[in-house]
Amino acid sequence: MTFTIGRRALPALGLVAAGTARAQRAWSPSRPVTIVVPFPPGGSTDVTARLVAERMAPLLGQSVVIDNKPGAQTVIGAEAVARAAPDGHTLLMSSGTTLTINPLIGRNLPYKPEDFAPVVHVATLPFCIAVRPGIPDTLEGFVAHVRANPGKVTWGHNGRGSFNHIAGALIQERLNLDWQDVGYRGDAHQMNDLLAGTLDSILVGGATGLAVARSGRAKIIGWTGETRLPNLPDQPTFAEFYPGLVAVTWFGLLAPARTPSEAIARLNAAGAAATADATVKERLLNEGIVAAGGSPADFQAFLTREAQRWGPLLRRLDIQF
Numbered sequence: 001m002t003f004t005i006g007r008r009a010l011p012a013l014g015l016v017a018a019g020t021a022r023a024q025r026a027w028s029p030s031r032p033v034t035i036v037v038p039f040p041p042g043g044s045t046d047v048t049a050r051l052v053a054e055r056m057a058p059l060l061g062q063s064v065v066i067d068n069k070p071g072a073q074t075v076i077g078a079e080a081v082a083r084a085a086p087d088g089h090t091l092l093m094s095s096g097t098t099l100t101i102n103p104l105i106g107r108n109l110p111y112k113p114e115d116f117a118p119v120v121h122v123a124t125l126p127f128c129i130a131v132r133p134g135i136p137d138t139l140e141g142f143v144a145h146v147r148a149n150p151g152k153v154t155w156g157h158n159g160r161g162s163f164n165h166i167a168g169a170l171i172q173e174r175l176n177l178d179w180q181d182v183g184y185r186g187d188a189h190q191m192n193d194l195l196a197g198t199l200d201s202i203l204v205g206g207a208t209g210l211a212v213a214r215s216g217r218a219k220i221i222g223w224t225g226e227t228r229l230p231n232l233p234d235q236p237t238f239a240e241f242y243p244g245l246v247a248v249t250w251f252g253l254l255a256p257a258r259t260p261s262e263a264i265a266r267l268n269a270a271g272a273a274a275t276a277d278a279t280v281k282e283r284l285l286n287e288g289i290v291a292a293g294g295s296p297a298d299f300q301a302f303l304t305r306e307a308q309r310w311g312p313l314l315r316r317l318d319i320q321f
Contacts, residue, residue: 027088027262032063035091035253038077038098040070043187044205044287048123048251049093051283055274060266073161073321074098075110082115086256088263091119096163096249100306104314105161106321116254117264118299120271121292123284124248126225126237127167128209129155130218131201132194139222139236142201143175150178156190156202159183161319166310167224167247168203169317171238174245194218205249206288224248231285250306251289252299268296 035053039045046068053064069077078098084090092098094116103113131137135153136145146153157165160183168181182199184190187208193199195217202212206229212218223229223237224247238245253271255264274280275293284291 029062036077038074052274056270059270079110082111086259092254118296119253121299122251126223126248137219154180154200163249
């Protein structure tokens with residue numbers, strides 16, 4: 001099965017072994033389950049994986065351990081899982097970078113989307129825009145300021161091809177902005193420059209944005225999710241002022257393709273229960289992350305929509321690595 005993004009067809013993720021309803025017999029892990037995180041410890045993907053792993057372990061009757069394999073825009077970790085035994089004991093905590101963006105811009109990826117079977121959509125992560133003092137601190141005021149100062153207002157992101165760079169490019173195109181993007185190797189450096197006043201704004205994940213805002217030296221003026229975060233009801237979204245302007249990355253668990261359906265079903269049940277746990281949901285929200293859940297089929301449908309959403313923009317930007 002394939003799905004098409006403009007002129008480019010991408011294979012659908014390996015969902016052939018997926019639904020809970022189709023599980024034919026019980027399956028339980030016979031040893032600890034490993035979740036590979038293709039990022040260093042401490043970031044949003046890692047935090048999410050550890051929260052979910054902690055809750056999944058008692059439900060599976062086995063330890064669930066985190067293995068950080070960062071590097072090469074998440075390629076190292078993803079390739080390791082794609083090549084792992086399809087026995088239910090190795091999972092990938094993917095972000096949007098790994099299976100939405102990379103397949104669209106990577107020229108020689110060592111993995112393909114169909115190398116993975118979706119297990120559960122864990123969460124979505126809207127980006128937030130934060131500004132330094134001296135820059136208009138409302139969303140509409142900021143947009144007007146950028147338009148009045150073409151090419152002069154700077155915004156930071158995690159490098160060309162990163163998800164927040166692409167989200168910023170969407171905002172730029174949709175709102176007809178001429179703002180100067182500045183790439184960084186991570187959140188910490190751009191956060192420091194924003195607080196030092198040498199960078200006007202940043203477009204980052206919630207945890208970084210909230211840390212900046214709590215410092216009192218910068219202010220979050222808007223989010224890129226569909227709706228306001230329930231724990232931050234006073235902070236608006238772009239979509240409120242500019243309908244349809246939504247840009248979120250995501251986190252989800254995937255297994256190697258050909259993992260038995262009964263293993264996928266059991267892992268999905270544990271993962272979905274973890275995302276529905278009230279404590280997990282609250283702790284994720286404190287990081288600006290919104291728990292998701294659902295079936296493997298739900299996750300597959302979400303992935304298809306995301307690829308279709310970003311494909312046309314990425315072709316126009318002509319970003320490759």
